[in-house]
Amino acid sequence: MFRFFSLLAVAALCSPAFGSSFTACPNEAFLVQDQPAKLYGVDLSTGSYTQLAEDMGTVGKLNAISFNFHDRFLYAWDYEDDSIARIGTDYQVELLPIKNRPNSDFYVGDIALEENTYYVYRRGSANHHGLFRISLDPNSADYLEAIRISNGQNLRYNIYDFAFHPDNNLLYSVASNGLLIEMSPETGATRELGKTGLNGTFGAIYFDVEGNLYASRNKDGLIFRLNPLASDVTAVEFAQGPSSSNNDGARCAYAPVVINEASKADFGDAPDTYGTSLGENGPRHGDTNNSLFLGAIVDRENQAYLSPESDDAVGEADEDGISFVTTLEAGKPAIIQVQVQGEGYLNGWIDFNQNGRFDDSEQITRDQSVTTGTHNLIIDVPSTLVAGNTWSRFRLSSNTGVGANGGVPDGEVEDHEVLLSSSTDTTVYYPSVKGFVTLAFEDLWPSVGDYDMNDLVVHYRTATQISGDTVTGVNLSGQMLAIGATFHNGFAIDLPGVPREAVDQSSIEFVINGVTQKVNPLEEGQTNAVFVVTQDIWNHVSPAEACSFYRTESNCGDSNVQASYSITFRFNTPQPLALFEDRLFNPFIFATEGFERNSIFSEPPGRKLEIHLKNKKPTDLADPALLGRADDFSNPDSENYYQNANGLPWAVEIGTEWKHPGEYIDLIEAYPDFSNWVTSKGKSHQNWYLLEKAVKPKLYREGKD
Amino acid sequence: MNIKNLTIISAVAFLTACGGGGGGDAETSPAPTQAVAPTVTAVTPAPTSTPQVTTPAATTQVSKTSDLKADDDFTFTSxxxxxxxxxxxxxxxxxxxxxxxxxxxxxxxxxxxxxxxxxxxxxxxxxxxxxxxxxxxxxxxxxxxxxxxxxxxxxxxxxxxxxxxxxxx
Structure with missing residues (x-):
């Protein structure tokens, strides 16, 4: 409640500035260093910093700096004048004389949040040192009067800064031996809360509004984070900031540590088990000068876009610096090509054991010095890997010692999903490693459709793993791209001639939208291996607001692609390569159980209604009695399936990531060359489906005009 | 589905008598050079708004997918x-x-x-x-x-x- 009230108070204070106080509770931290004093602004999330003032109007040092939430000025102990320095938005020192001034300088200080009072601390002599309170409230009777709370001999700990917790009005610090200390500002009494696992001089201690404590270590600039009220107070490395032998920091404890508009960072996009979001201390690269990055481009975000969202899909497609030249095969060398702009150090990890984390033993390159250009990285893939899809992370920074998590001031992070294989010599992809072909279905079968070819549009890719003249495993993947129908359809893939028993069921990895599915996609009651991606595509997607369908009606609202799928499996007995010559296999849709269909069906036909590409055979679960009904001219004796009297299909396969027609737009209106391709029997206009061949106004367009 | 059915009805109502092109010949497997540099005569598109009934089939641009004809073994794959x-x-x-x-x-x-x-x-x-x-x-x-x-x-x-x-x- 108090925090809520405080935030309201912050909002109220954001009114126009008077004098030279700060206008709000700043997100950044302030760091004062050197003599004469210089002031820096530090983004705690990445450690990136900028110099705010070279000359603060004093020739001496400043220390014990603190942000005063009550008047929104910075205050510090001015060594030159033994006074309190007040600093506003011009970053110039205004000296305030102290009554009953102690005969000492102070480098530990903070201003309370519940009262307008500055607390300074120094361990040492009983006469000069101690814990003092100095009121900063001009209306108070003891304004600017130093009042000793405890003498310096009573103070036990060597600390170099402390900070008030945003909620409990207690002071916290990390001593040089790593102990977390809690101190009462009223008595100076202290309590040891536990070991942080750190050691060193922590010259700057900060809080954020969530109650996280940040400790900046002087010798290396590392910023650590911990929650002092948690049972485990072990600190984690959070960011790499500036180092200094003379270091003191302050920040408004009511401000969250966030990536704000002015200080965006480049994030990864692997699932959060790897530590990707800010909350999970994911990798963040600040924007100091934007001269160091992977590939040809980097962009920076306010937050991580976790898989199945992707950094590429937000802003610029900047995940372009890492290329897997070879597949990753157990026990074999692999080549990764890295494109670098600038000079820095490369670190990389691959989750070979698929435990959802980047373990220290999974680091494939460590502090490799790289310069502008292309670098061919040769790595040894461990023989003990867990086959299947996993994640990799690459970080480029001018800092060394960068781990898989935490912020750094510059550079870029790229997370890439990769496939690990156990025993494969050759992988063939259709159409390519990351490309898709498009399957477009009309779902009125056995009645003829309207040929807008968007009742169901699916992106589709197959990868076949070959060893000698056998196939050892397959990956089937894609996206549900559009639904221009209200019928409910399932989507499945049949591997013609491949026996169901040949699939090693323990090897099946079935993922939808980045989430591993519990259901076994290998369909029961089939002779062939048939994989059901979904019983009802509508379970995975929803139309945009004001749209009836999913991504087919132009200009009725934004709707991103919502459903990606991937099925990976191996065979328990390698299968003859001859069965896999058609790398399209036999993808099809089927009627979802329990939903009404065409009026020619008196009751929902359910699973027994299948719609395939032309001349692809129905599976064991299709009802052969449905063939030849209504407009369908299937003739199993001549192996003709799913075509009408004119030889027209209910489904087409298109050799690219196709831009499909808008709702009710005939295919020929959108792609005029389709007609010539068909009438030439495929001999001419073979690239009819490319975007440059389209009548663009006839295509589905995302978003609103 | 009502909306879709209505559309199909209207599509049928506007069907014109542009004859389907092609069909008939036994398909031969294309030689590579044919496929790369097809010497296809440019087809003059018929204005879709003014259906013509007298144009010879050889130069007709079919304006509706439903008017196309394809061989039984032409699979519409790419x-x-x-x-x-x-x-x-x-x-x-x-x-x-x-x-x-x-x-x-x-x-x-x-x-x-x-x-x-x-x-x-x-x-x-x-x-x-x-x-x-x-x-x-x-x-x-x-x-x-x-x-x-x-x-x-x-x-x-x-x-x-x-x-x-x-x-x-």
Whole structure:
């Protein structure tokens, strides 16, 4: 409640500035260093910093700096004048004389949040040192009067800064031996809360509004984070900031540590088990000068876009610096090509054991010095890997010692999903490693459709793993791209001639939208291996607001692609390569159980209604009695399936990531060359489906005009 | 579904008598050079708003998909097969990529390895197999990598010149 009230108070204070106080509770931290004093602004999330003032109007040092939430000025102990320095938005020192001034300088200080009072601390002599309170409230009777709370001999700990917790009005610090200390500002009494696992001089201690404590270590600039009220107070490395032998920091404890508009960072996009979001201390690269990055481009975000969202899909497609030249095969060398702009150090990890984390033993390159250009990285893939899809992370920074998590001031992070294989010599992809072909279905079968070819549009890719003249495993993947129908359809893939028993069921990895599915996609009651991606595509997607369908009606609202799928499996007995010559296999849709269909069906036909590409055979679960009904001219004796009297299909396969027609737009209106391709029997206009061949106004367009 | 049914009815109502083109001839398998440089006579599109009933079928642009006719065995799919044969006189451990997207520059080729259609280790410098390409692809880049850290050896395949086979020596 108090925090809520405080935030309201912050909002109220954001009114126009008077004098030279700060206008709000700043997100950044302030760091004062050197003599004469210089002031820096530090983004705690990445450690990136900028110099705010070279000359603060004093020739001496400043220390014990603190942000005063009550008047929104910075205050510090001015060594030159033994006074309190007040600093506003011009970053110039205004000296305030102290009554009953102690005969000492102070480098530990903070201003309370519940009262307008500055607390300074120094361990040492009983006469000069101690814990003092100095009121900063001009209306108070003891304004600017130093009042000793405890003498310096009573103070036990060597600390170099402390900070008030945003909620409990207690002071916290990390001593040089790593102990977390809690101190009462009223008595100076202290309590040891536990070991942080750190050691060193922590010259700057900060809080954020969530109650996280940040400790900046002087010798290396590392910023650590911990929650002092948690049972485990072990600190984690959070960011790499500036180092200094003379270091003191302050920040408004009511401000969250966030990536704000002015200080965006480049994030990864692997699932959060790897530590990707800010909350999970994911990798963040600040924007100091934007001269160091992977590939040809980097962009920076306010937050991580976790898989199945992707950094590429937000802003610029900047995940372009890492290329897997070879597949990753157990026990074999692999080549990764890295494109670098600038000079820095490369670190990389691959989750070979698929435990959802980047373990220290999974680091494939460590502090490799790289310069502008292309670098061919040769790595040894461990023989003990867990086959299947996993994640990799690459970080480029001018800092060394960068781990898989935490912020750094510059550079870029790229997370890439990769496939690990156990025993494969050759992988063939259709159409390519990351490309898709498009399957477009009309779902009125056995009645003829309207040929807008968007009742169901699916992106589709197959990868076949070959060893000698056998196939050892397959990956089937894609996206549900559009639904221009209200019928409910399932989507499945049949591997013609491949026996169901040949699939090693323990090897099946079935993922939808980045989430591993519990259901076994290998369909029961089939002779062939048939994989059901979904019983009802509508379970995975929803139309945009004001749209009836999913991504087919132009200009009725934004709707991103919502459903990606991937099925990976191996065979328990390698299968003859001859069965896999058609790398399209036999993808099809089927009627979802329990939903009404065409009026020619008196009751929902359910699973027994299948719609395939032309001349692809129905599976064991299709009802052969449905063939030849209504407009369908299937003739199993001549192996003709799913075509009408004119030889027209209910489904087409298109050799690219196709831009499909808008709702009710005939295919020929959108792609005029389709007609010539068909009438030439495929001999001419073979690239009819490319975007440059389209009548663009006839295509589905995302978003609103 | 009511809306869709209504549309189909209206589509039928506006059907014009532009005869379907083609059909009849037994299909012959296309020679590679035919496919790459098709000598197709330009077809004059008929204005879709003024249906004509007297135009000869040979020059008719069909304006509705439902008016098309296709052979029974024309499958409306978009791929073709290319054979790959590698015979290197080298026992060095090597790796072969065949990829769709690449750029050439004075310093060499840069390849998009996300666009590869084949990735294989080369045992004793040899490989034989088949790849499947979509119909819009007429050029590929072949890269042979040695595990030395050096740049690979590149070779461009052009369907118009070499036909439906890739040979690497």
């Amino acid at each position: 791929s073709y097969q290319v054979s790959v044969s590698v015979n290197r006189n080298s026992q060095e451990s090597a790796y072969l990529n065949i990829c769709r997207e690449f750029k050439s520059s004075p310093t060499g080729y840069s390849v998009n390895y996300d666009s590869c259609v084949l990735q294989t280790t080369l045992e004793d410098g040899k490989f034989a197999g088949e790849i499947t390409l979509t119909n819009d692809i007429n050029e590929l880049i072949v890269s042979v990598w040695l595990f030395t850290g050096n740049d690979p050896i590149h070779q461009v395949w052009d369907r118009a010149v070499e036909g439906d086979q890739i040979v690497v020596n």
